[in-house]
Amino acid sequence: MKQFLIRRILQMIPTLIGVSIILFSVFSMVPGNFIDSNQTISAERAAELKHIHGLDKPATERYFIWASNALKGDFGYSFQHKVDVTTVIDRYIWNSVLIAAFSMIFTWIIAIFIGVFSAVKKYSLYDGIITFIVFGLMSLPSFFLGLLAIKFIAVDMGWAPVGGMYTTGSSATGFAKVFDLLEHMILPVTVLTALGVGGLTRYFRTSMLDIINQDYIRTARAKGVKESTVIFKHALRNALIPAITLLGFELPALFSGAMITEKIFNWPGIGRVYLDALNYRDYFLLMGYLMFLSFLTVLGNLLADTLYGLVDPRVRLK
Amino acid sequence: MSQVTANPNVTTAAEPKVKSASPWVLAFRQVRQSKLAIFGIVMLLLMFLICFFGPFFSPYTIDTLNIRNGNKAPSAAHWLGTDNLGRDILLRVMLAGRISLLVGFVAMMVSVSIGSLLGAIAGFYRGWVDTIIMRIIDIMMSIPSLPLLIILGSILSDWKIPPSERIYIVMFMLGILSWPGLARLVRGQILSLREQEFMQAAESLGLRDSKKIFRHLLPNTIPIIIVNATLAVGGAILMESVLSYLGLGVVPPTPSWGNMISAANNLIDFQKRPWLWIPPGVCVFITVMSFNFVGDALRDAFDPKSKSKR
Numbered sequence: 098m099k100q101f102l103i104r105r106i107l108q109m110i111p112t113l114i115g116v117s118i119i120l121f122s123v124f125s126m127v128p129g130n131f132i133d134s135n136q137t138i139s140a141e142r143a144a145e146l147k148h149i150h151g152l153d154k155p156a157t158e159r160y161f162i163w164a165s166n167a168l169k170g171d172f173g174y175s176f177q178h179k180v181d182v183t184t185v186i187d188r189y190i191w192n193s194v195l196i197a198a199f200s201m202i203f204t205w206i207i208a209i210f211i212g213v214f215s216a217v218k219k220y221s222l223y224d225g226i227i228t229f230i231v232f233g234l235m236s237l238p239s240f241f242l243g244l245l246a247i248k249f250i251a252v253d254m255g256w257a258p259v260g261g262m263y264t265t266g267s268s269a270t271g272f273a274k275v276f277d278l279l280e281h282m283i284l285p286v287t288v289l290t291a292l293g294v295g296g297l298t299r300y301f302r303t304s305m306l307d308i309i310n311q312d313y314i315r316t317a318r319a320k321g322v323k324e325s326t327v328i329f330k331h332a333l334r335n336a337l338i339p340a341i342t343l344l345g346f347e348l349p350a351l352f353s354g355a356m357i358t359e360k361i362f363n364w365p366g367i368g369r370v371y372l373d374a375l376n377y378r379d380y381f382l383l384m385g386y387l388m389f390l391s392f393l394t395v396l397g398n399l400l401a402d403t404l405y406g407l408v409d410p411r412v413r414l415k
Numbered sequence: 416m417s418q419v420t421a422n423p424n425v426t427t428a429a430e431p432k433v434k435s436a437s438p439w440v441l442a443f444r445q446v447r448q449s450k451l452a453i454f455g456i457v458m459l460l461l462m463f464l465i466c467f468f469g470p471f472f473s474p475y476t477i478d479t480l481n482i483r484n485g486n487k488a489p490s491a492a493h494w495l496g497t498d499n500l501g502r503d504i505l506l507r508v509m510l511a512g513r514i515s516l517l518v519g520f521v522a523m524m525v526s527v528s529i530g531s532l533l534g535a536i537a538g539f540y541r542g543w544v545d546t547i548i549m550r551i552i553d554i555m556m557s558i559p560s561l562p563l564l565i566i567l568g569s570i571l572s573d574w575k576i577p578p579s580e581r582i583y584i585v586m587f588m589l590g591i592l593s594w595p596g597l598a599r600l601v602r603g604q605i606l607s608l609r610e611q612e613f614m615q616a617a618e619s620l621g622l623r624d625s626k627k628i629f630r631h632l633l634p635n636t637i638p639i640i641i642v643n644a645t646l647a648v649g650g651a652i653l654m655e656s657v658l659s660y661l662g663l664g665v666v667p668p669t670p671s672w673g674n675m676i677s678a679a680n681n682l683i684d685f686q687k688r689p690w691l692w693i694p695p696g697v698c699v700f701i702t703v704m705s706f707n708f709v710g711d712a713l714r715d716a717f718d719p720k721s722k723s724k725r
Contacts, residue, residue, distance in 0.1 A: 115554035236704035241696040
């Protein structure tokens with residue numbers, strides 16, 4: 098186990114170096130930068146600013162400067178926000194985590210229940226309808242679902258605010274503020290849950306079907322255990338074991354920010370900040386955020402594999 | 416077909432009583448049993464026929480602008496209404512469908528060819544070749560694809576690539592970023608296939624490596640490739656629509672479903688003229704869903720484990 102962890106953590110290093118090289122070369126292909134796009138400053142001032150931020154150096158040299166700073170935890174300076182990249186990420190990421198965490202909880206609860214019931218009643222009408230809906234949700238473009246929700250639920254019905262995080266100009270504090278926040282979370286969380294529930298439901302259905310056909314389930318039924326106990330205690334518990342590894346893969350999703358959903362609902366999360374940063378050519382922010390996401394992905398994979406080894410004694414980690 | 420039946424995964428799938436039927440026939444029978452898959456196939460056929468032949472029956476052309484007739488709601492003359500330049504939405508949806516479907520297919524072909532080739536090479540040669548390819552796959556899978564695609568799209572905009580050439584670049588972009596998953600699956604299969612007896616036979620016949628890979632190993636992985644390809648088309652169409660919606664994929668005047676939906680970015684069009692953006696969105700939805708239905712049924716059909724459950 099210890100050996101496995103050490104080997105995997107060492108393997109992460111070349112992967113992350115590779116990621117940073119690819120990302121940096123992609124960014125160096127982009128013509129122009131934040132200073133060029135500012136037309137109010139003189140040519141001399143622009144040259145001076147570029148010199149200060151090292152933008153006049155060749156790309157390879159810039160990469161090594163960036164990488165050595167990144168190792169020290171300094172991901173550069175965001176031109177657009179006028180603070181360090183890490184500060185910008187820290188400022189907005191928690192808004193993203195807020196809706197991501199809520200939707201993740203809902204997604205898992207809904208997916209477990211729907212998945213279990215369609216496995217128990219497989220090939221029934223209920224299973225057919227659920228399968229149809231689940232595939233439908235998996236096939237909707239996120240922005241289209243968001244637009245439909247705004248159009249029909251927020252604008253036409255007026256059941257929820259159109260977007261944003263708090264009502265503009267509201268000076269509510271305490272409980273009223275929390276309520277305002279929750280109200281603004283309704284649509285983004287619903288859309289994210291709807292988009293995420295499909296895949297997970299399929300997953301639970303398949304793994305429940307695997308378990309229900311096992312001999313020990315037949316034994317449990319034969320000795321007269323109540324059907325609900327068979328399903329929820331004997332079957333579901335075992336079906337949840339492989340699902341634990343999915344938690345590892347959810348790690349990046351929790352922090353990445355739903356770019357499209359946040360943009361549509363004007364939610365001040367890191368995903369929307371990323372899209373805005375693109376317009377300002379704020380490279381250090383883009384680069385820092387993408388590196389952060391890649392790091393989380395790699396870490397999530399490691400977590401998934403480790404959890405799998407921990408919960409399933411048949412898997413031996415070497 | 417002889418190599419295909421040599422695959423133990425597929426032959427064990429055939430129950431003794433239906434031993435005579437080939438795995439392909441069995442798979443087809445299985446797919447035919449799934450109502451959702453039939454629905455998917457029918458919807459896809461309709462979508463293709465309408466998009467590729469429909470425009471010939473349309474009384475309108477895409478170049479006739481009639482601004483006085485602009486922004487009209489759906490009527491008998493214009494079934495889906497008209498846009499701000501007076502162009503028929505139905506015709507534009509069909510033309511956009513051609514582009515979106517084409518993008519999906521080409522992106523899938525790029526991804527499937529790179530993925531299966533590199534996966535086969537990695538699994539066949541093992542050693543340092545495998546290590547290098549797997550490292551590349553690890554790296555590519557660690558980069559979140561949507562943010563990267565968005566940057567690549569904005570680079571294309573900065574380079575001022577003409578819209579007509581841009582669609583081809585977008586197709587390749589989508590394909591090149593999506594092959595690692597398939598490569599991993601194919602590699603896994605090839606690793607186990609290359610240890611089997613029929614490969615020893617191929618070895619003793621002194622076949623060239625290229626022949627072993629393309630004639631004997633890859634054909635055995637076709638089930639995985641087909642399932643993956645079906646789902647990949649849907650995935651590529653979905654990605655293209657997101658990119659084009661953000662204005663970073665296929666850009667006007669070339670219509671695509673995604674950039675037609677971006678009409679919703681205009682507040683008045685969004686609230687008062689839903690016929691501008693809902694029809695293309697529904698088309699993306701139906702097409703992607705149909706590909707998912709068919710892909711899922713194919714996966715069940717080729718998977719020996721799921722069959723024994725019936």
